[in-house]
Amino acid sequence: MPVSSLSSAILAHMKAINNVPPPLPRSVPAHSELVKNYPKIFLQRKTRLPRLSKQEEKRKLSEDTEESQRQQSEDDAHNIAIYVKQVLGCHPCGPKNFEEKVEEFLAILKKLPIHRTLHEHKTVWKMLKTVPDLTSQLTDDHLKTLSKNVISETWIKGSTVVGNDGFYVILKGLARAQTQLYKSLIDEEGSSAKFIPQSFHSYVCSEDLQCEAPDQQAALCGTLLRPWSTFGTLEVTAQVQSDPAVYSVVTEEDCELLKISAANYAKLKSDKTKLENKQIMKLIRGCPYYEEWPTLSIQELVLLVKWKKFPRGHVIVESGNIIPFVAYINSGHCNIYRDIVGFVRLQPKRVKQVRKLVYMGQLQEQESFGELSALLQLPFTCTVVAGEEVEAAVIQDKDLHELDPVTQQLMLQTAKPTFGHLTDEDVRYKYLQKELQKEWRTFKDKTVRDSLHYNGIVPGFGKWDHHWASIPRNLKDTLVTY
Template identity: 40%
Template sequence: MLTGSEKVNYGQLDALLKIKGLQRIENPQTTEAVHRKCMKCYPKIFKKEKVVLPGIPEKRTKGVHACNFKNDKQLSGDSYKIGLNKMKSPQKFRSASPEFPEKLHNLIKILKKIPILRTAEEHETIYKTMKLIPDVCSQLSDAELKELSTTVIGEHWGRGNKVDGSQGFFAILKGSIKTHSTYYKRMIGGYFVEAAVQSSAPNLTESSSQAKLGVGDCFGTLIPLPARLQQDVLAVITDESSDFLKIPSADYLRIREEIAKREKLAKEELIRGSPYYQSWPMVFIFHLTAQLKWRTFPTDHVFVKVGEISKYVGFIKSGCCNAYRIIPALVKRPLGKMIKRMRQILIGQLQPTESFGEVSILLQIPSTYMLKAATPVELGMIDAADILELDPIIQMLLLQTSKPLFENITEDDIKLDYIKKEIEKEWKHKKDMILKEVLFYNGIIPGVGKWVHEPVPFRKDEKKYQVYPHVASYRT
């Protein structure tokens, strides 16, 4: 059955049969050493088929200006390396689209203008492009991006020129560059990024210390280097005629300082506007602004639950919050049966500049109400741990000026208010049912047939009391 089979290696089979010392007619016993040798050669008789797994096709881009935007990955220590042919991350810009070269050309054309001569639409185009570059948007906040988009400039360099990146951050929009030193960019965190070249690349003509970077890559630094490090530390050489988007380091530092001042002033005004803090000395308010962080919450987000200690002190910058108490109430079912259910009763509302959570955190008192966002809310938050770490004098001042919210509302008041609202709701439902029955009895169906009423349009030049032929009009 095995004759002619492609699964048997006949050469190995012959070698196995020729092993001396195997059991035969003339040799009735096989030695242990020969047995081990035979068992070692036996598996080689059968051919093993090589399993070929399906390959994953590589994504390729078409077009002259095809580019790949990527994020650098940390390998070891403070050194970050990228490979010459490792741009495999998902694209954020549809470089294969036919309109991409035109968009890139328009962006380069916009950057050639002086920033003060650009229109609002052109600034918006630059802002959207900067958001697509990972090295830029990962280091800058949205506010910084918007302001820097009005100050960035474009630079054009010919082939073979050395570009110094120690005083600005550059994004390549056209052409390519080669690294001139070990590092080619420095991130805001303070670490330098190293460019590594794959020595196994067949078409690599650069030296082992140089890497080629193309469209979408960045080099330079947002924070200027000290004078002792500026000499060719972040320098690159243009491999061809290239265009760059440049963020000057001086502009970044100026805008970052302006934004920090505005945020500090906004935090001070928010805390100072709260009724509890209007008489506070500014020295103590500075301690709170240093810990305050901005957060935005959607509608119906629960800030505080009943029976829980607040996790933070909140200062409402915009929006409003509703406070609820949960009480047991009798609910009437359709068949007239009364059952007991828990109901949320609105007991109050917090408006902008008001705050909550101070007393609950400092005295470790569980909340007696539930606080929920009635609209989207922008909140200034100070974590409970930061409040408890404040100076004892500031904590005493907080307890003296703050008061528990909705403490004057008793449970009897809530029950009476609930009964009053339920009676009003029941009476309104009863009136609506009576009105519908009367209209139906008289054959009146609102919105159908002759009972469709359309508003009569009036022009501004017409008199308020206009007499129509079929309508009697009287002045009152």
């Protein structure tokens, strides 16, 4: 009952008592009942129970968990991959194991390369990088390019697969090799290197797979080829075409094979060669001596070029030696020095002759040197030192002598000696300038030092006397008087 209503009731009750005659005497039970019920007309204070913190925390944690699960379910409702995995019988949560990755890899290879997405191309590239026979003989850029055109082939049991037109990786099933030894993936010139087809398990230990024992690895290297074993070649030569049995296998089960076409690899090498030749052509054409050369003559030089790098400070050629190549600087610069005989004073009346190098200038990018020395076998008149890491296209002197006489004469007529415009007088004048500058710096430093130390002046302290209890350690052997 509200307080205002209670007060009104009490006042009315008191007024009635004053105006009404005294009540008749009550019985004892009725009076006891009135005394017992009278406190109930007042407002009672609610009893508050003690706080249960653990139960509240559990209740709050359960509410947060339910909220996160509800949010996750709402997000998954729009993810079609969840429903696809449920249809295929896969668990929708958790990281993929190796078998799932292989299944996804096979599904991607079933598509035509033009229909694959960027993510699928990247997945194929990553899987190919786990094959040791590929990564050991192909660069990462080549492997990335080839991964965009790989396909899968299905062969039934008992089929004979000839691998002389591409490189194969067994993804599923077993196959038996026709021969024990296999030629290298890439046949190098004059190379007779051979290898036994290796198993993927003998190289890679995945998180989902356990490494096998050495005796099991030896068994995998036999004639029975298991998943992730390889066979075939990427170099199609006349010898390969004449002996296809070397690269043949017979399928023991229904097999899924990944094939890298040898034609695609040949096209990749051809494109790379064309790009390099175009770069070399531009480099040689930019050199001062070759600006007026015909294109056919420059193309003859391009076929002989090899790339070479020189570290910083490397002496490429010394003065008086015959340089064995012609160099075209692609990046970096070279410092040019000339020799001169100078005098060093040993005593007041004695001097000594020494050979000194005088810095005369630099050779920058798109400049060449060594044409006349390599062709005519003449001593080089300068010392060339790499000022920084230098990348240059070089042609060996033996290759230059195999050029046709017209190209040789054209090079002799257009090329000039490196810094050939310098005479001995120029070199001596440069040397004297350097020596005079060195003497002037020495004289200047000595004069300034003597002036600062005159009468005990020490830089940073001044010339006045200091009354110190002890001499500072840095001033014990100076001209300061204490």
